Amino acid sequence: MRGLRAALRISRRTAWRSKGRSALILAMLALPVAVITFTLTTFATLYTAHQGHYPLGRADALVQGARELSGLRQSAWGDNVSLRPGTKATPYTRAEIAGFLPGSRLIPVSQRSIRYLAPGGYEQGLVRQVDLRDPMSQDTFRLVRGRLPTAPGEAVISAQRLDKQVRPGVTLLATEERRPLRIVGVALFAQVWPMPDVVAFPGSLPDSGFSSGNPINMTYSWLVDAPRPLSWADVRRLNARGLLVASRAVADSASASAPQYDLRFDRSTLPVLPWMGIALLQVVLAAGPAFAVGRRRRAREFALVAAQGGSPAQLRMIALADGLLFGVAGAATGAVIGVVAVPLATPGLELWAKALVDPFIVPWTSVVLVSVLGVVAGVLAALVPALGAGRTDAAAVLTGRRERRRDRAGRPLLGAVLVVAGLTATAVSAGHGVHWIAASALLTQLGLVALVPALVGAVGRAAARLPLPLRFAVRDAVRNRGRTAPAVAAVMTTVVVLTATGVAWQTSVVHSSPFQRDQQQGPTGSLQITAREITPRLWDRIRNAVQRELPTGVPLVEGRALATKAGVPLGVTLPEPVQSGNQPIPFLGDGSGWLLAGDEALLRYVLGREDPEAVAALHAGKAVVLNPTTIREGRITAQIMTLYTTPPDKPASLSFPAVGVPPTGQGWARVVVSPEAAEKQGYGTATTLLAVNPADYRTPQATVDRITAAVEAITSHATVRLETPRGPVDDSVALLVLAVAAAVLVLGMTFVATALAAAEARPDLETMAAVGAAPRTKRAVVAGQALVIALLGTTIGVLAGLPPGVATARVPSGLYRPVMMVRPDGVPVVVHPRPPALLLTIPWPLIGLLVVGLPLLAALGGAVFTRSRLPLPRRRVT
DSSP: OHHHHHHHHHHHHHHHHOHHHHHHHHHHHHHHHHHHHHHHHHHHHHHSOOOSSSOOTTOSEEEEEBGGGTTOBOOTTSOSOBOOTTOOOOBOOHHHHHHHSTTOEEEEEEEEEEEEEETTEEEEEEEEEOOTTSGGGTTSEEEEEEOOOOSTTEEEEETTTOOSSSSTTOEEEETTTTEEEEEEEEEEEBSOSSOOSEEEOTTSSOGGGGOOOOTTTTOEEEEEEOSSOOOHHHHHHHHHTTEEEEEHHHHHHHHHHSOOSOOOOSGGGTTHHHHHHHHHHHHHHHHHHHHHHHHHHTHHHHHHHHHTTOOHHHHHHHHHHHHHHHHHHHHHHHHHHHHHHHHHTHHHHHHHHTSBOOSOOOOHHHHHHHHHHHHHHHHHHTHHHHHHHHTOOHHHHHTTOOOOOOOOOOOHHHHHHHHHHHHHHHHHHTTSOHHHHHHHHHHHHHHHHHHHHHHHHHHHTTOTTSOHHHHHHHHHHHHTHHHHHHHHHHHHHHHHHHHHHHHHHHHHHHTOOGGGSOOOOSSTTOEEEEOSSOOHHHHHHHHHHHHHHSOTTOOOEEEEEEEOTTOOBEEEEOOOOOOOSSOOBOOOOSSSTTEEEOOHHHHHHHHTSOOHHHHHHHHTTOEEESSGGGOBTTEEEEEEEESSOSSOOOOEEEEEEEEEOOOSSSOSOSEEEOHHHHHHTTOEEEEEEEEEOTTTOOOOHHHHHHHHHHHHHHOSSOEEEEOOOOOOOOOHHHHHHHHHHHHHHHHHHHHHHHHHHHHHTHHHHHHHHHTTOOTHHHHHHHHHHHHHHHHHHHHHHHHHHHHHHHHHHTSOOSTTSOEEEEOTTSOEEEEOOOOOSSOOOOOHHHHHIIIIIHHHHHHHHHHHTSOOOOOOOOOOOO
């Protein structure tokens, strides 16, 4: 123990003398710890479940209820209410609740999902009424723009709802009475589900819209400023009177004992272990060259200790003390930075999450685990230099001669066994999950780390025909395999991860399942503008904008959906087609059920042909059904339900006389009726589709772009779509991210290793200068050293990264099973998607960058940032 203290003291003094090297090592060890700690703390803060229906702010409690609800039971947070089914109640008045809580001050809070009209069309969202200026409302929001509401008819919107059409200065029209709500500000609200879209001043909307009296809905409540905190006994007493209570004192006590976000050591954490191992290996190999630099610079110190009787074990302890010292300092620094950075970054996190971030939670178990891994990484990174320090030749160092190195060729037999085992496990694990592939890849990487010295030696035997700078660089790498191998291994492990990620990503994008692709919504070549919740005036503006861009005489096909007389959309459910066996996947439409109302132009569009008999049936008030199997006794019956009502209305039946008309190819509706037939049944219609039939005109892409810009300027609720065959997926952004990561990591590791190699090659460069070598020779030698390290690391890494990438692409996803689907015209179709025999796509641009581009860039950087003047030989005094 005494020897360890002495070794740590020596390491501390040496670290203080070499501030630049110490800062580099600290940064290498602290940065991963800081990033991981920051990520874990951010996730714990953002995604810890918030209990309750409403943030209490500075209030003591939130209460609501009715006499008919007496004896209800609740959780500590004021939810999980136990009510008898069908309970109806009339809420307590303010005076009655004040009588139950003498000496308390109350302010009303009401919230409910309401349909409102915005400049871009109708929307459905949670609207809350509360006075945000009251002290009890503080800490439930943060105003980021504008001001707070001060009078009825004024409101703020949440940052989540803010867009270019709903912003301060805009007036929303809420409820069917079109009550105006003028937006005066933008605010962030606490993360309590559900979060409001709009918060209005009390009195902006009538109380009748919030008088459900159902505690589960939390529609009408009161914030309470009580003379004292409300205990659990107070809550139960109020429950007996039919009041639901969310007490701050009770909730805080329950939250303190509730489980927090943190790592748990059970079977669910096993998939994380391979990734932790890969990250640890990356850090160890990245920091290893920096410790090697320190070991070289401290060679005289180690020699003096050995000359005074220090044993090899004591020399190794001194070198390992570097790893322990920097590991502890780096882990502690990184953990502190990661934790402290979260509250400093809270304003930015809130803007990113578009909600208040509260409370600040630190997952201490996770932070301690990451810090321990940082310390372990520091010790392991210093292990190889420590072994070299134990073999210090004191006589050679003290007399100024170069040490005779006994660099081994690694553990080739062990490495080969691990590589074979890793590749075999990778092939087997393709059907068992990505974490098993990561574990197999880690085994392969460990084997390659053991093989790298032997591979470096094999490359040296092929260097005889190379030019002098490259020949010198290769043979220098072979001669100093103890320095070269960790640098090559660090580059290799980084490239393995990037290659495997690139192969898996490219393959998943190119060979995505049909169910992940954009499904065709109309005839090939058709132009469609679809929207569900916009007003007739906005449709008129869209129609005019589209017609301005189209040639004169091109007709627009209009499709309409069923609606109430007031224009509120209706949900339509049509009968299932006759089928056998499997149940179909419900078609995820817009609620119209693909029942469209329109004229003969719409009928021609959806059928794909002219059909006079179908047109005659449409004009006769009949429904044209594209799948005749859904017709029962000459009629088609649909279930109609009003959307956006709380509670939902009971479905009503709607029946039309029908005629079956199969389409040509795939139809683009299930039922077509005339607007007059719907009106006779007591229903209105609302425009939901404008289209250009490709039989009339095929819209060029340039025209579509202009139409899209014009429509987006009118409303954000409409979608413009040109139906074209599916082309290649643009994955350039993902590959660019991988390329940038590769450049930063690979070049950084290469330059550190090259600087070490150039420093150790100084005696050879002095000899070159003495025999008349040109000044550019030094640049060429350093460039060659960078090229050798980068090329070896990237080549081995690419070859080692292909197997896990292929295995990841072969992981079964369940997306290629036979599935029955229903086309828009109601025809059931059994789809048998089959993956190709070899589901593999190589990202050749990324591979080319790794194997060719980065090594050449490393060589160029080594040449540019190296001084060309060769060092003069120095006379050593002995």
